[in-house]
Amino acid sequence: MDRYHPITVTLHWLLAVLVIGMLVMGKTGLNALPNSEPDKLWLLGLHRLVGIAVLVLTVLRIVLRRFLPAPGHLGTGSRFLDKLGVVMPRILNIFVILMAASGIWLGQQAGLSEALSGAAPLPETFYAYTPRMVHAILGTLIIAILVFHVLGALYHQIMLQDRLFSRLWFGK
Ligand code: HEM
Numbered sequence: 268m269d270r271y272h273p274i275t276v277t278l279h280w281l282l283a284v285l286v287i288g289m290l291v292m293g294k295t296g297l298n299a300l301p302n303s304e305p306d307k308l309w310l311l312g313l314h315r316l317v318g319i320a321v322l323v324l325t326v327l328r329i330v331l332r333r334f335l336p337a338p339g340h341l342g343t344g345s346r347f348l349d350k351l352g353v354v355m356p357r358i359l360n361i362f363v364i365l366m367a368a369s370g371i372w373l374g375q376q377a378g379l380s381e382a383l384s385g386a387a388p389l390p391e392t393f394y395a396y397t398p399r400m401v402h403a404i405l406g407t408l409i410i411a412i413l414v415f416h417v418l419g420a421l422y423h424q425i426m427l428q429d430r431l432f433s434r435l436w437f438g439k
Contacts (some may be wrong), residue, residue: 269338270434277326278328279435285321286363288407289314293406302389312383322367335353341429343422352419359412364404374397 270280272282292314300307342349361392374380393399423431 270436270438271337272335273437274331275328275337276333276437278324278433281323282321282328282363285317285324287413288411289317292317293402307389308338308383311379311389314430315370315379315383318367318370322371324366325363325367329360338434341423341427341431341434343427348419354411355416355419359409359416362405362409362412365403366409367397369402369405373402382399388413 269438270276296310296313300310311359327357340353343352357436373393373396373413376398377390378387379389390396420431423429
Protein backbone atom coordinates (compact mmCIF):
# COMPACT_ATOMS: atom_id res chain seq x y z
CA MET A 268 0.00 0.00 0.00
CA ASP A 269 1.11 3.57 -0.71
CA ARG A 270 1.81 5.30 2.57
CA TYR A 271 3.16 8.63 3.71
CA HIS A 272 6.74 8.66 4.95
CA PRO A 273 7.07 7.77 8.68
CA ILE A 274 8.42 11.28 9.41
CA THR A 275 5.34 12.82 7.73
CA VAL A 276 3.09 10.47 9.72
CA THR A 277 4.85 11.28 13.01
CA LEU A 278 4.68 15.04 12.41
CA HIS A 279 1.00 14.88 11.40
CA TRP A 280 -0.17 13.08 14.54
CA LEU A 281 2.19 14.90 16.89
CA LEU A 282 0.96 18.27 15.58
CA ALA A 283 -2.66 17.09 15.76
CA VAL A 284 -2.25 16.30 19.48
CA LEU A 285 -0.30 19.51 20.23
CA VAL A 286 -2.61 21.89 18.32
CA ILE A 287 -5.81 20.37 19.76
CA GLY A 288 -4.22 20.40 23.24
CA MET A 289 -3.30 24.09 22.80
CA LEU A 290 -6.81 24.99 21.62
CA VAL A 291 -8.35 23.25 24.64
CA MET A 292 -5.80 24.84 26.99
CA GLY A 293 -6.46 28.31 25.53
CA LYS A 294 -10.23 28.17 25.26
CA THR A 295 -10.79 26.53 28.65
CA GLY A 296 -7.79 26.78 31.04
CA LEU A 297 -6.27 30.15 30.12
CA ASN A 298 -9.53 31.86 29.28
CA ALA A 299 -11.12 30.83 32.58
CA LEU A 300 -8.22 31.90 34.83
CA PRO A 301 -7.85 35.59 35.75
CA ASN A 302 -4.29 36.94 35.42
CA SER A 303 -4.24 37.55 39.20
CA GLU A 304 -4.39 33.75 39.77
CA PRO A 305 -0.85 32.49 40.70
CA ASP A 306 -1.35 29.22 38.72
CA LYS A 307 -1.84 31.21 35.53
CA LEU A 308 1.88 31.89 35.16
CA TRP A 309 3.10 28.30 34.75
CA LEU A 310 0.18 27.54 32.42
CA LEU A 311 1.19 30.52 30.25
CA GLY A 312 4.83 29.33 30.31
CA LEU A 313 3.73 25.89 29.10
CA HIS A 314 1.40 27.46 26.50
CA ARG A 315 4.22 29.59 25.10
CA LEU A 316 6.69 26.68 25.02
CA VAL A 317 4.29 24.31 23.23
CA GLY A 318 3.10 27.13 20.92
CA ILE A 319 6.65 27.81 19.76
CA ALA A 320 7.24 24.05 19.31
CA VAL A 321 4.08 23.92 17.15
CA LEU A 322 5.43 26.80 15.04
CA VAL A 323 8.81 25.12 14.50
CA LEU A 324 7.28 21.69 13.74
CA THR A 325 4.75 23.18 11.29
CA VAL A 326 7.46 25.03 9.35
CA LEU A 327 9.60 21.85 9.40
CA ARG A 328 6.65 19.87 8.05
CA ILE A 329 6.12 22.31 5.19
CA VAL A 330 9.83 22.24 4.28
CA LEU A 331 10.11 18.43 4.53
CA ARG A 332 7.05 17.93 2.33
CA ARG A 333 9.19 19.03 -0.61
CA PHE A 334 11.73 16.26 0.02
CA LEU A 335 9.84 13.29 1.45
CA PRO A 336 8.06 10.89 -0.89
CA ALA A 337 4.25 10.98 -0.67
CA PRO A 338 1.46 9.00 -2.34
CA GLY A 339 -0.83 10.81 -4.79
CA HIS A 340 -4.01 12.52 -3.60
CA LEU A 341 -7.06 10.29 -3.20
CA GLY A 342 -9.89 11.37 -5.49
CA THR A 343 -13.52 11.67 -4.36
CA GLY A 344 -15.22 11.78 -7.76
CA SER A 345 -15.99 15.48 -7.23
CA ARG A 346 -13.60 18.08 -8.59
CA PHE A 347 -14.78 20.57 -5.98
CA LEU A 348 -14.11 18.21 -3.05
CA ASP A 349 -10.74 17.19 -4.53
CA LYS A 350 -9.70 20.86 -4.70
CA LEU A 351 -10.93 21.39 -1.15
CA GLY A 352 -8.88 18.40 0.00
CA VAL A 353 -5.74 20.01 -1.41
CA VAL A 354 -6.39 23.61 -0.33
CA MET A 355 -7.77 23.12 3.20
CA PRO A 356 -4.69 21.46 4.78
CA ARG A 357 -2.59 24.31 3.37
CA ILE A 358 -4.91 26.93 4.86
CA LEU A 359 -4.77 25.02 8.15
CA ASN A 360 -0.95 25.18 8.13
CA ILE A 361 -1.02 28.93 7.41
CA PHE A 362 -3.55 29.61 10.19
CA VAL A 363 -1.54 27.56 12.70
CA ILE A 364 1.57 29.60 11.83
CA LEU A 365 -0.44 32.85 12.19
CA MET A 366 -1.84 31.57 15.49
CA ALA A 367 1.63 31.02 16.94
CA ALA A 368 2.84 34.34 15.49
CA SER A 369 -0.08 36.25 17.01
CA GLY A 370 0.65 34.54 20.36
CA ILE A 371 4.28 35.69 20.18
CA TRP A 372 3.12 39.19 19.20
CA LEU A 373 0.70 39.23 22.16
CA GLY A 374 3.43 37.99 24.49
CA GLN A 375 5.73 40.81 23.35
CA GLN A 376 3.09 43.53 23.76
CA ALA A 377 1.96 42.29 27.16
CA GLY A 378 5.46 41.73 28.60
CA LEU A 379 5.01 37.97 28.97
CA SER A 380 8.75 37.21 29.16
CA GLU A 381 9.22 39.72 31.97
CA ALA A 382 6.26 38.22 33.84
CA LEU A 383 7.55 34.66 33.37
CA SER A 384 11.00 35.63 34.65
CA GLY A 385 9.44 37.32 37.69
CA ALA A 386 10.74 40.78 36.70
CA ALA A 387 7.24 42.26 36.34
CA PRO A 388 3.65 41.23 37.07
CA LEU A 389 1.26 40.05 34.36
CA PRO A 390 -1.00 42.81 32.99
CA GLU A 391 -4.45 42.85 34.59
CA THR A 392 -5.91 41.33 31.42
CA PHE A 393 -4.65 40.44 27.92
CA TYR A 394 -7.84 41.81 26.35
CA ALA A 395 -6.38 45.33 26.29
CA TYR A 396 -4.04 44.20 23.46
CA THR A 397 -5.08 43.94 19.78
CA PRO A 398 -3.27 40.60 19.14
CA ARG A 399 -5.40 39.03 21.92
CA MET A 400 -8.43 39.47 19.65
CA VAL A 401 -6.52 38.23 16.58
CA HIS A 402 -5.38 35.15 18.58
CA ALA A 403 -8.96 34.37 19.69
CA ILE A 404 -10.47 34.78 16.18
CA LEU A 405 -7.77 32.60 14.61
CA GLY A 406 -8.37 29.96 17.31
CA THR A 407 -12.07 29.80 16.44
CA LEU A 408 -11.30 29.62 12.69
CA ILE A 409 -8.81 26.79 13.27
CA ILE A 410 -11.43 24.83 15.24
CA ALA A 411 -13.91 25.26 12.34
CA ILE A 412 -11.32 24.12 9.76
CA LEU A 413 -10.37 21.14 11.96
CA VAL A 414 -14.02 20.05 12.11
CA PHE A 415 -14.20 20.02 8.27
CA HIS A 416 -10.78 18.33 8.10
CA VAL A 417 -11.97 15.47 10.32
CA LEU A 418 -15.32 15.20 8.48
CA GLY A 419 -13.44 14.98 5.15
CA ALA A 420 -11.16 12.25 6.50
CA LEU A 421 -14.15 10.30 7.83
CA TYR A 422 -15.92 10.66 4.47
CA HIS A 423 -12.90 9.03 2.79
CA GLN A 424 -12.60 6.31 5.41
CA ILE A 425 -16.27 5.37 5.85
CA MET A 426 -18.10 6.37 2.66
CA LEU A 427 -15.37 5.93 0.04
CA GLN A 428 -13.57 3.17 1.99
CA ASP A 429 -10.24 4.14 0.43
CA ARG A 430 -8.24 3.45 3.62
CA LEU A 431 -7.10 7.03 4.05
CA PHE A 432 -6.09 6.44 7.68
CA SER A 433 -3.85 3.48 6.78
CA ARG A 434 -1.93 5.76 4.39
CA LEU A 435 -1.31 8.10 7.30
CA TRP A 436 -0.05 5.38 9.67
CA PHE A 437 3.11 3.28 10.00
CA GLY A 438 3.64 0.05 8.10
CA LYS A 439 5.05 -1.42 4.92
C1 HEM B 1 -0.32 27.33 17.39
C2 HEM B 1 -0.07 27.65 18.64
C3 HEM B 1 -1.10 28.23 19.58
C4 HEM B 1 -2.41 27.88 19.78
C5 HEM B 1 -3.21 26.80 19.04
C6 HEM B 1 -2.94 28.76 20.82
C7 HEM B 1 -4.25 28.75 21.30
C8 HEM B 1 -4.78 29.68 22.15
C9 HEM B 1 -6.20 29.83 22.44
C10 HEM B 1 -7.32 28.97 21.83
C11 HEM B 1 -6.33 30.86 23.31
C12 HEM B 1 -7.66 31.39 23.89
C13 HEM B 1 -8.24 32.31 22.85
C14 HEM B 1 -9.67 32.68 23.13
O1 HEM B 1 -9.93 33.52 23.98
O2 HEM B 1 -10.54 32.15 22.46
C15 HEM B 1 -5.01 31.36 23.62
C16 HEM B 1 -4.73 32.41 24.48
C17 HEM B 1 -3.47 32.93 24.68
N1 HEM B 1 -2.30 32.51 24.07
FE1 HEM B 1 -2.11 31.08 22.66
N2 HEM B 1 -1.94 29.61 21.23
C18 HEM B 1 -0.80 29.31 20.51
C19 HEM B 1 0.43 29.92 20.64
C20 HEM B 1 0.75 30.89 21.56
C21 HEM B 1 2.07 31.44 21.77
C22 HEM B 1 3.32 31.04 20.99
C23 HEM B 1 1.96 32.36 22.78
C24 HEM B 1 3.00 33.24 23.44
C25 HEM B 1 4.25 33.33 23.11
C26 HEM B 1 0.58 32.39 23.19
C27 HEM B 1 0.05 33.21 24.18
C28 HEM B 1 -1.26 33.29 24.54
C29 HEM B 1 -1.78 34.22 25.53
C30 HEM B 1 -0.95 35.27 26.30
C31 HEM B 1 -3.16 34.00 25.59
C32 HEM B 1 -4.16 34.81 26.43
C33 HEM B 1 -4.56 34.09 27.67
C34 HEM B 1 -5.61 34.90 28.42
O3 HEM B 1 -6.25 35.80 27.88
O4 HEM B 1 -5.78 34.61 29.59
N3 HEM B 1 -0.13 31.48 22.43
N4 HEM B 1 -4.09 30.65 22.87
